[in-house]
Structure formats: structure tokens, C-alpha cells
Amino acid sequence: MRARNLAVVLDAIHRTGPHTRAALAERTGLTKTTVSSLVADLLEAGVVAEGGAVRGGERGRPGVAVGLSGHRVATLGLEVNIDYLAACVVDLTRAVRLRRTRPADNRNSDPAEILGRLRALAQEITAEAEAGGLRVMGAALAVPGTVEDTGAGGLLRSAPHLGWRDVRVEEPAGDLPFAIDNEANLAALGELWFGSREPDFLYVSGEIGIGAGLVVGGTLFRGTFGLAGELGHVVVVPDGPGCRCGGRGCLEVYAGQDALLGPLESVTALVERLEAGEPRALETCERAGHALAVALTSAVHLLDPGRIVLGGVFAPLFPWLEGPVADGLGTRLAQMRGAPPPLVVSGTGPDAAVLGAAGLVIQRILADPAQALGL
């Protein structure tokens, strides 16, 4: 009961706060004595902090407002992707306090070796956060593959681009509560909490693989087994070239990073050529845009997203992708839906997934502070 009341009070502070204790009692229906005692615990744990005097509650007497504190509780976001490792520390107000990205070549790599490097990165950034007075209370890891969250640690079932299969991942930073999830799912949550904050969208994660995360009413849609949103393997051409998934003519074959770059070394190099108007680069982007329009047409018909957010490498390429994608969606969807969903560029940049990972742990702490913080 106390645990539930702590969650109720923290939810009121988080969603509509700061509030005085009197206002919190009114909002939650709890007695002032109970609220004061709960707030004392939250203050002690560094979850909330007192601000200046405000007018509080119905009676209009001034009181001290209690708001979420960004000074103590923090979480760790981690990401293993195909060409980099990343970590970030986010505080309870979802302010990003630290970020680190390490370029890497993780294709067909040894999981133990890569997870060892991730552990070193996690310990380094955690130490830096704690030197600054933060306490890291949990961690989550984004991976470019399918995942089974087993509660204590997680099982990475298959990450074809890493060449990993059935890898058990232990919490890398020490002994924290730990979650593991698909990169596109967490990037969608990153967009929700750190990007546009719109409640309804399909986030399209363009990396070496292409994934997507659907958010409806602020909640991530995961499907039956947590495997929904594999946009990269939606069929664009039924008898097209083979894909490493075993299928044929998947979107990834036409619009994945490898298809976009060809012999180029980086997205930056591609953008330079696009800006210079190089015909081959323009043609590659146009072809990728047409394929994206076909796959997104199928996705809109099946998932019914509020808007489409292009992220990952699609963000810097947006000026060249927008035309063919919007045209394709318009032609194919206009008659059935009036207008296709708005097409926008992600505001979170390449950090979306690692931010979403840290944000996921924040969400869990806010949902059950008693359990998460041992109150």
C-alpha cells in the first residue's frame, strides 16, 4: 500500500508538478500526514527536491513546492550497434548528463570481447557520473536484434549483422537492475521522451539494419513476442535480391546503410556527394526513397501510425529522401486515407536508442519508486 501511494504521489509530481504537499493531498486523495511522510522519503532518496514558495491547493496559503530532482538519481543507457558502442547517463528529469560514443567494427564479432569493451565504457561513464554526485540506479542496453528480456539480464536471440545468436547479456556496469531491448524499440522511446514528445508516431531507424518502433498514445507497441516493427524485412519486390534474413527483396536490400553507401565510407561522404549533386549518389537516394515509400505504404496500412519519423542515417539524408518518400506515400495512400501521415525528420539524432534505453529505466523508477530505489 505504501509502495502504491509512493508511486501515486511521484506520478502527480512528475506529470503535473511541482506541487505543494497540500496540493498533492488534494490531487491524490491521500491525507496530508500521509503525503508529508511519503514526500519525506522521496526527499531523503533524492527523487524530489523542494523549490521556492508557491500558492498551493484550494486554500491559497503559500507552501513549498516539491518537484522532481535531477541532482541524485540517474540511469545508464547503453548501446551495441554494428559500427559503434554508446553510453549515456540521464537524470530523473530526463536531462542528458553524459554521453559517449566509440566507433567500432562489430560485424561478425565475438560477443564476449565486445561486451567486455561495453563494460569498460559503462564503468567509466558511471564513475564520472558518480563523481558528479549522481547515483546510477539502473541500466538498459539497446541491441540491433531480437531480444528476450528475462528479468535478470536478457537473452539476445539473434543479431544477424553482429553475427550473434543466443547471447546471454549480464548487466555490464556492476550490479544494477538491467533491461535489454531492440534498438528500434528504444529509439522510438528516445524520440518519445527526448525528441518531438508527440504521442503517436512510427519511428524508422535507418542503420545498417532498418527497424521501426510504433508508439500509440505514448505507449510502444511490441506485438506478441516483442518482435514487431521489423520494417527492414517488409517485402518491397517479391523476387528481388536475397537478403541476409533469408528472404528476398526486403527493404534493407534497397535502403539499408550498405545499399546507400555502396563503396563510400561514411554517411558524411554520401551527404557531401549529394550536396555536390553527384548523379550516382542522387540516384541511390532516390531508389532508396522509392523502396521506403513502398514499405511504408504497407506499414501505414497495417500499423496506422499518427506520423512517420525518419531517424538514424535517414535523418541526415532527409533532404534527399523526403521527396520520393512523400510522393510515393501520397500516390499510394491518398485515396484511402485522405492524406498520408505527416513525414518528419527525427529530432534526437543518432543517440535515439541509447537515450531511449536510459529513459526506459527512468520510466520504471517513476512507475515504482519503492521497488526501484528500495524505499
Add this chain to the structure above:
Amino acid sequence: MRARNLAVVLDAIHRTGPHTRAALAERTGLTKTTVSSLVADLLEAGVVAEGGAVRGGERGRPGVAVGLSGHRVATLGLEVNIDYLAACVVDLTRAVRLRRTRPADNRNSDPAEILGRLRALAQEITAEAEAGGLRVMGAALAVPGTVEDTGAGGLLRSAPHLGWRDVRVEEPAGDLPFAIDNEANLAALGELWFGSREPDFLYVSGEIGIGAGLVVGGTLFRGTFGLAGELGHVVVVPDGPGCRCGGRGCLEVYAGQDALLGPLESVTALVERLEAGEPRALETCERAGHALAVALTSAVHLLDPGRIVLGGVFAPLFPWLEGPVADGLGTRLAQMRGAPPPLVVSGTGPDAAVLGAAGLVIQRILADPAQALGL
């Protein structure tokens, strides 16, 4: 508070009943006096009935069990489809009490005329149900198109095969609570409540149009605007033949009823030819199966269903579709998912949507009996 307690008690009776009043008090945490008073109201309204003596609750004293009653409260399911009108009456235990189907040609029809015929059918079947002692407490209508449920009545935004656009539909049977929803959504709910009763599946509704309804954990996924599951317009061949939706190469072009039948007059005629081994009929089914496999591959990647249920006209054609669909899914999906979702035939037959419509109203009554029945 009384309304909530009525719902809590009815939920316990419905999910795990019949129960004695003592057992209900134990399960719900309400006092026996409160439970007795609530049960009295439910008995009076004909929602529950008393059965034989059973051992009740912890003390093991025999008591009278209270269970859901199928004798009084009923609901009306209605359907306007392209080639028929249908109606059914279902009682509170989800037993189907009456069904009627009227063949019709509703293509490019006048909404007022068709809705007039539907009203006659609704009044006829309601009168027959009431003559048998049932009281019809609400109605829902399945339509082959996109719908906006406006609370009081509904707005059919677009049903291309009917040729209807922005048609406001009033409750046809009299003055009952009324809902309107897409045919594939309601057919999926029909499969959930009157078919296999599995909690996780994608129901594929093969009619002149092809729709789908995804059920995850017993709940229908509707997307952002209630427009999810338009499987018929998933792109199979990006530059394929034009579809009446304005797109190209949609699944419906290859596997909709018109494509399957060609010059034949009915599915029965097609089945006869398939059974006789007629090459052209076999080839048509095989081509439809291949197209279905491509569209379902995209759907599995995006929606992650627990199983795939083929319904509508795909049910009688299942023996000929199963091979190409299962082969296609196996080849395209096996590597990423281990095995594709099981492919099964619907058990509800052509009545799935109209049953789902009646079931939807039952669900609303069970969720809030005080409001639905004026208790």
C-alpha cells in the same frame, strides 16, 4: 462506487464462475452484505441466475451458485457486406440464438436504401428474439470500410466496394446503444469469442476486400485512428496493376474474391473446379497463395502475430491456399524467427464479423452493467 462493484462482481462471475455469494465476497474483497445486494440487482435484471447447491468458499458450507444467465439479456449483431446483409442475436453467455443472412448486391448502392433493408432485418430478428423471452440491449454493425465511432451512431468514412463515403449510420433496430466498426476488426473479435478463443492471432478476412484484425493478449490492436490491419492494400508488387484504393499491386488485386473467382459466380463454383483439379482454378489459387505469403511476410515482420487465421472466403479455399502460403512464409521467415507463426483456418465461418459485432456489445455490458442496463 456501486457501479464499479457491480462490474467487479459480474467480472468474477463471468471469468471464473459460477460462484456462491460467499465465494464472491472472498474473491472480490467486498462484504457479504454488499455482494448479496449486488447479486440481487443482477438477478432482478436477468444478468445472472441461481444454479444448484455447491460447496462455496473457504468454509466449505454448501451454498447456491450464481452464474451468468443466457435467458434474458441479449445483443444484436449486424453486418452490411458487399454481397449480403446479416444479423444475429447472441445472449449474455455468448450463445448464438438467432442468425439471418440475406444475399444482396450492395456494390455502388444507395446507403439509405440498403440501411432501410438492414433496419427491416434488424427489427424482424429483434422481434423474434423478444418473442422468445430475450431482451435486446444493444447493437453493433460491421461494415467493409473505415469507420469513425462517434458514440451515438457512427460515421462510415469510406467503403470503396459499396461506393459509400461519409455515411452517418443511426442505430437501425430502434433506440439501442449502438456501435459501428470495421468488418475485419469485428471478425477478429468473432474469432476470439466464438472461434478458437486463442488470445494471440492475426485474423485474415478474405472477402471482396481483404482486411485483417490483430489480437494480442485478447485485445484488438486498432492503431492510432482505428485504421490498422488493412492487409488488402499491403504492396505485393510495387508496379503491379492498379487497385481501386489508388495504389498499385496491392494484395487485393491478386487474392481478393474478384481475382479468385474471375468469371465464376461463387466460391462454391470455384471449390468445385478445384476439387475437379481444373488447372486454371488451381493456378489462380496458387497465385493468390503466393501473393498472400508475400503480404503476410510483411505483416508478420510488422505486427508479430501469435498465429495466422485465414477466414472468410479463404476458409473454404484453405486446402488449396495452405501449401503456397505456408511455403512462402517458411522460406521468407524461417531464418529470422526460427519458425513462421502457425497458419490455421478460421472456425467461425462467414459469420465471424456479425458474431463479433454482437460479442462487442456483450463485452461492453459485462464491463459496465450498471451503465449498460441502467442498474
